[in-house]
Amino acid sequence: MKRYDQIAGQNLDRLEYLSDGVFAIAVTLLVLDIKVPVSTAIQSESGLMQAFAALSPKLLTYFLSFITLGIFWVGHSAEFQYIKKSDRNVNWINLFFLLFVSVLPFTTAFLSAYITFRFAIILYWLNILLIGIMLYCNWSYADKHGFLSVAGAEKARIGKAIRRRILTGQSLYAFGTLLCWISPYLSIAVIFIVQLSYAFGLFSKSPRTNLPS
Amino acid sequence: MKRYDQIAGQNLDRLEYLSDGVFAIAVTLLVLDIKVPVSTAIQSESGLMQAFAALSPKLLTYFLSFITLGIFWVGHSAEFQYIKKSDRNVNWINLFFLLFVSVLPFTTAFLSAYITFRFAIILYWLNILLIGIMLYCNWSYADKHGFLSVAGAEKARIGKAIRRRILTGQSLYAFGTLLCWISPYLSIAVIFIVQLSYAFGLFSKSPRTNLPS
Amino acid sequence: MKRYDQIAGQNLDRLEYLSDGVFAIAVTLLVLDIKVPVSTAIQSESGLMQAFAALSPKLLTYFLSFITLGIFWVGHSAEFQYIKKSDRNVNWINLFFLLFVSVLPFTTAFLSAYITFRFAIILYWLNILLIGIMLYCNWSYADKHGFLSVAGAEKARIGKAIRRRILTGQSLYAFGTLLCWISPYLSIAVIFIVQLSYAFGLFSKSPRTNLPS
Amino acid sequence: MKRYDQIAGQNLDRLEYLSDGVFAIAVTLLVLDIKVPVSTAIQSESGLMQAFAALSPKLLTYFLSFITLGIFWVGHSAEFQYIKKSDRNVNWINLFFLLFVSVLPFTTAFLSAYITFRFAIILYWLNILLIGIMLYCNWSYADKHGFLSVAGAEKARIGKAIRRRILTGQSLYAFGTLLCWISPYLSIAVIFIVQLSYAFGLFSKSPRTNLPS
Numbered sequence: 001m002k003r004y005d006q007i008a009g010q011n012l013d014r015l016e017y018l019s020d021g022v023f024a025i026a027v028t029l030l031v032l033d034i035k036v037p038v039s040t041a042i043q044s045e046s047g048l049m050q051a052f053a054a055l056s057p058k059l060l061t062y063f064l065s066f067i068t069l070g071i072f073w074v075g076h077s078a079e080f081q082y083i084k085k086s087d088r089n090v091n092w093i094n095l096f097f098l099l100f101v102s103v104l105p106f107t108t109a110f111l112s113a114y115i116t117f118r119f120a121i122i123l124y125w126l127n128i129l130l131i132g133i134m135l136y137c138n139w140s141y142a143d144k145h146g147f148l149s150v151a152g153a154e155k156a157r158i159g160k161a162i163r164r165r166i167l168t169g170q171s172l173y174a175f176g177t178l179l180c181w182i183s184p185y186l187s188i189a190v191i192f193i194v195q196l197s198y199a200f201g202l203f204s205k206s207p208r209t210n211l212p213s
Numbered sequence: 214m215k216r217y218d219q220i221a222g223q224n225l226d227r228l229e230y231l232s233d234g235v236f237a238i239a240v241t242l243l244v245l246d247i248k249v250p251v252s253t254a255i256q257s258e259s260g261l262m263q264a265f266a267a268l269s270p271k272l273l274t275y276f277l278s279f280i281t282l283g284i285f286w287v288g289h290s291a292e293f294q295y296i297k298k299s300d301r302n303v304n305w306i307n308l309f310f311l312l313f314v315s316v317l318p319f320t321t322a323f324l325s326a327y328i329t330f331r332f333a334i335i336l337y338w339l340n341i342l343l344i345g346i347m348l349y350c351n352w353s354y355a356d357k358h359g360f361l362s363v364a365g366a367e368k369a370r371i372g373k374a375i376r377r378r379i380l381t382g383q384s385l386y387a388f389g390t391l392l393c394w395i396s397p398y399l400s401i402a403v404i405f406i407v408q409l410s411y412a413f414g415l416f417s418k419s420p421r422t423n424l425p426s
Numbered sequence: 427m428k429r430y431d432q433i434a435g436q437n438l439d440r441l442e443y444l445s446d447g448v449f450a451i452a453v454t455l456l457v458l459d460i461k462v463p464v465s466t467a468i469q470s471e472s473g474l475m476q477a478f479a480a481l482s483p484k485l486l487t488y489f490l491s492f493i494t495l496g497i498f499w500v501g502h503s504a505e506f507q508y509i510k511k512s513d514r515n516v517n518w519i520n521l522f523f524l525l526f527v528s529v530l531p532f533t534t535a536f537l538s539a540y541i542t543f544r545f546a547i548i549l550y551w552l553n554i555l556l557i558g559i560m561l562y563c564n565w566s567y568a569d570k571h572g573f574l575s576v577a578g579a580e581k582a583r584i585g586k587a588i589r590r591r592i593l594t595g596q597s598l599y600a601f602g603t604l605l606c607w608i609s610p611y612l613s614i615a616v617i618f619i620v621q622l623s624y625a626f627g628l629f630s631k632s633p634r635t636n637l638p639s
Numbered sequence: 640m641k642r643y644d645q646i647a648g649q650n651l652d653r654l655e656y657l658s659d660g661v662f663a664i665a666v667t668l669l670v671l672d673i674k675v676p677v678s679t680a681i682q683s684e685s686g687l688m689q690a691f692a693a694l695s696p697k698l699l700t701y702f703l704s705f706i707t708l709g710i711f712w713v714g715h716s717a718e719f720q721y722i723k724k725s726d727r728n729v730n731w732i733n734l735f736f737l738l739f740v741s742v743l744p745f746t747t748a749f750l751s752a753y754i755t756f757r758f759a760i761i762l763y764w765l766n767i768l769l770i771g772i773m774l775y776c777n778w779s780y781a782d783k784h785g786f787l788s789v790a791g792a793e794k795a796r797i798g799k800a801i802r803r804r805i806l807t808g809q810s811l812y813a814f815g816t817l818l819c820w821i822s823p824y825l826s827i828a829v830i831f832i833v834q835l836s837y838a839f840g841l842f843s844k845s846p847r848t849n850l851p852s
Contacts, residue, residue: 004378007371008291014233018286020653021237021447024660028668028741029241036748048758052749063738070734073657074727078647088287092412095283099276102241109249110265119261158646165643199731217591220584221504227446231499234450234660242454301500305625308496312489315454322462323478332474430804433797434717440659444712447663455667514713518838521709525702528667535675536691545687 009088016080022098023073026105030065033109034058061112064188065104067195072101072131075165079135082158083142084149093141097134100127118180121187125177132170139163169198222301229293235311236286239318243278246322247271274325277401278317280408285314285344288378292348295371296355297362306354310347313340331393334400338390345383352376382411435514442506448524449499455531456491459538460484487538490614491530493621498527498557501591505561508584509568510575519567523560526553544606547613551603558596565589595624648727655719661737662712665744669704672748673697700751703827704743706834711740711770714804718774721797722781723788732780736773739766757819760826764816771809778802808837 037051076097083090107127114120139162142148148155176190250264289310296303320340327333352375355361361368389403435441463477502523509516533553540546565588568574574581602616676690715736722729746766753759778801781787782794789797815829 004291004374007294007374008287011290011294014229014290014293016653017230017233017656018237020656021234021450021660022241024447024657025238025241025664027737028661028664028744029245031741031745032245032668032671034745036745036752039752042753045756045758048753048756052758052762062742066734066738066741070731070738073734074647074730077650077653077730078643080653081646081650091287091290092283095279095286095412098240099279099283102244102279103275105241106244106247106249113249113252114255114261117258117261119258119265123265161643161646199734217504217587220507220587221500224503224507227442227503227506230443230446231450234447234663235454237660238451238454242458245458304500304503305496308492308499308625311453312492312496315457315492316488318454319457319460319462326462326465327468327474330471330474332471332478336478430717430800433720433800434713437716437720440655440716440719443656443659444663447660448667451664451667455671458671517713517716518709521705521712521838524666525705525709528670528705529701531667532670532673532675539675539678540681540687543684543687545684545691549691 005088009086009091012080012083012086015086015091015094019076019094019098020073022102023069023076026102027066027069029105030062030108033105033112034062057115058112060188060192061108061115064192064195065108067199068128069101069104071169071195071198072135075135075162076138079139079142079162082148082150082155083138085147086142087145087147089141090138090147093134093138097131097138100130100134103127104131115188116184118184121177121180121184125173125191128173129170132166132173136163136166169194218301222299222304225293225296225299228299228304228307232289232307232311233286235315236282236289239315240279240282242318243275243321246318246325247275270328271325273401273405274321274328277405277408278321280412281341282314282317284382284408284411285348288348288375289351292352292355292375295361295363295368296351298360299355300358300360302354303351303360306347306351310344310351313343313347316340317344328401329397331397334390334393334397338386338404341386342383345379345386349376349379382407431514435512435517438506438509438512441512441517441520445502445520445524446499448528449495449502452528452531453492453495456488456534459531459535460488483541484538486614486618487534487541490618490621491534493625494554495527495530497595497621497624498561501561501588502564505565505568505588508574508576508581509564511573512568513571513573515567516564516573519560519564523557523564526556526560529553530557541614542610544610547603547606547610551599551617554599555596558592558599562589562592595620644727648725648730651719651722651725654725654730654733658715658733658737659712661741662708662715665741666705666708668744669701669747672744672751673701696754697751699827699831700747700754703831703834704747706838707767708740708743710808710834710837711774714774714801715777718778718781718801721787721789721794722777724786725781726784726786728780729777729786732773732777736770736777739769739773742766743770754827755823757823760816760819760823764812764830767812768809771805771812775802775805808833 034055037048037054042048042051104127107124111120111124139159143155143159150158172194173191176187176194178187179190180187247268250261250267255261255264317340320337324333324337352372356368356372363371385407386404389400389407391400392403393400460481463474463480468474468477530553533550537546537550565585569581569585576584598620599617602613602620604613605616606613673694676687676693681687681690743766746763750759750763778798782798787794811833812830815826815833817826818829819826
């Protein structure tokens with residue numbers, strides 16, 4: 001008789017649909033935390049502009065979390081370019097990855113409500129750390145069990161790039177978070193700069209070299 | 214003339230997209246029930262930590278329901294690995310499956326608000342039971358109507374594994390629910406342990422045997 | 427020079443992903459209207475059961491709308507089994523179809539809040555009518571412009587089945603709605619029975635005849 | 640060693656799933672802003688009709704934003720018909736595109752709450768402008784880096800049509816927005832007419848000419 005564990009979790013397409021769905025929703029749910037200011041108190045254009053300006057911590061944390069999710073989505077997508085098989089454990093590693101992704105709208109709202117509190121920053125960082133750990137485990141597990149489409153020196157080079165990216169990113173986040181003992185704003189500023197530098201790799205030299213797809 | 218019923222419901226891809234979409238949303242909606250504590254009353258780091266700690270029943274039921282949905286998503290995905298045809302009845306069995314999946318965020322919120330009430334636990338269990346029944350029906354119907362990609366002894370072995378998994382799981386959930394007559398907390402603890410043991414089959418011996426895909 | 431209108435809207439896959447996404451969300455958003463009762467007033471198991479029973483109009487309209495969306499999703503999926511090309515007009519017909527689909531959670535919430543009002547029933551019916559009209563237009567347009575994968579007698583038979591299904595369904599909904607001048611409850615009961623009879627075609631004779639896929 | 644930037648972002652399918660997911664959710668979230676009127680004050684059919692009529696600014700802005708998102712979805716889908724390769728920059732351009740798409744439900748709610756304020760109209764227009772800029776960048780970048788599936792005169796013709804469409808649309812939106820210095824209602828009316836003329840290109844001469852797919 002087949003064990004159920006041998007049957008479950010081999011459908012990579014489903015895993016990718018589910019992941020993209022969760023990312024799409026997490027990214028869009030974030031915006032629900034930005035509430036339109038109540039209209040009774042607002043009488044003039046300048047009053048409305050002030051009310052909008054008062055939303056800036058929410059807009060900032062929204063932007064921050066969108067970039068965060070974008071970075072991890074790109075990372076997830078990069079790994080699955082080379083993962084060509086899966087088993088139930090790959091599914092569960094990814095489900096825990098998605099668990100921490102779907103919690104980010106909460107820790108973001110928490111951070112934007114308590115932006116001057118160390119605890120809120122640490123909680124936010126912990127969330128990012130857990131997402132990073134699952135992403136690292138995902139690659140390691142797939143590598144160890146022969147689920148990759150690349151091999152030999154190619155695999156070593158790609159694996160090194162993927163692992164180093166996660167470790168560098170997480171080190172910078174950890175450093176930024178530690179700064180909250182000096183000042184929460186400094187902490188958020190550093191995390192923000194780290195993320196923008198990833199996203200606006202956009203304007204870096206274009207990586208046109210062909211890679212095995 | 215063709216009957217409409219002969220035309221409808223043959224597109225398996227669409228059914229899988231819809232299912233993954235519903236799962237992705239149900240999983241992410243759960244987090245909307247975790248509200249950020251109101252900020253006026255909170256003045257210190259320790260005050261914020263206490264406010265966060267007060268969210269623990271919500272966080273616990275969130276985690277519980279995420280795992281529940283994960284288990285059923287893996288189960289659904291496992292079945293559709295072998296289902297290669299469909300008709301309108303397969304679609305409607307799955308729509309009812311998704312109906313009960315999309316209701317879970319409600320029964321979860323209900324449970325987390327009334328965690329000491331037997332009725333809330335029984336309602337939650339009933340929801341899980343209905344999801345399980347539809348999953349069981351899905352396989353039985355596909356099997357009976359020749360929609361599977363496997364046959365003979367292979368089909369028997371896979372079918373037995375899939376059916377046994379559902380029956381074992383549901384028996385354990387029913388047992389856990391019965392314990393609510395002793396104590397609601399005991400009940401939830403047992404359900405929780407059952408689910409973790411499924412999810413952390415993660416650390417069990419790896420099922421690397423190849424299966425027909 | 428190419429006109430933009432000749433370029434846009436030829437990607438059927440994208441249209442199907444978008445549609446399934448909107449259906450998945452519409453179906454799941456419905457559940458957000460079912461609020462967990464406030465806990466302070468509830469002291470006993472029987473009190474909780476009564477509070478749950480008070481949710482029954484919401485649960486009923488939720489179920490009603492889920493089935494409605496299920497019926498139209500199956501209908502949409504059935505049409506696209508035979509639609510193999512598209513242009514920008516197909517895209518816009520479907521965007522309007524999805525507009526009315528995504529409005530259904532609102533008209534459903536409206537109906538469940540004002541279940542004894544004729545206007546709420548008529549509004550709900552109008553929503554269903556508009557969804558039906560777009561679905562009918564979709565098939566007619568695709569047929570007229572040669573976007574179908576079937577031809578000749580085959581096309582005639584399939585087209586007749588699809589059109590008749592929409593017309594029959596809409597006639598029954600219109601009839602049910604008219605009954606609201608006698609009694610709103612009668613009206614909803616008839617609409618409900620019509621929908622269940624579609625969904626539980628589930629237990630009708632199985633349509634196993636092979637069709638061109 | 641491979642640079643991470645050379646590895647990331649080559650999976651076009653994932654990018655399309657994510658985009659369709661975000662559009663599907665943004666479109667459906669818009670409806671959450673339309674709240675069912677509170678029932679205690681409403682006693683008669685005519686009272687309910689008046690309460691519904693009072694929702695008309697919300698319904699109007701909902702419709703407006705649905706059409707907006709529809710136009711950009713069609714535009715995005717049109718570009719990706721010809722984009723056959725990608726790199727991390729394509730991903731980030733699209734993530735910023737999706738950032739501005741997912742913010743639209745907020746700027747829409749803001750506009751519907753402050754429909755007579757210039758600032759609300761300008762904010763809404765700014766959002767549309769940013770979406771348009773990213774869509775323009777997306778095509779330019781893909782063109783410049785040889786990611787298109789068409790070449791030569793064909794590419795020039797298609798590129799000209801796509802670029803002209805964005806520039807024409809954005810010019811009309813900018814013109815409509817400028818009118819808010821005369822009257823906010825005039826401004827919204829003009830934007831609305833521009834959008835309907837796009838959507839109801841539906842009834843224009845059908846573009847049946849075959850194009851390379």
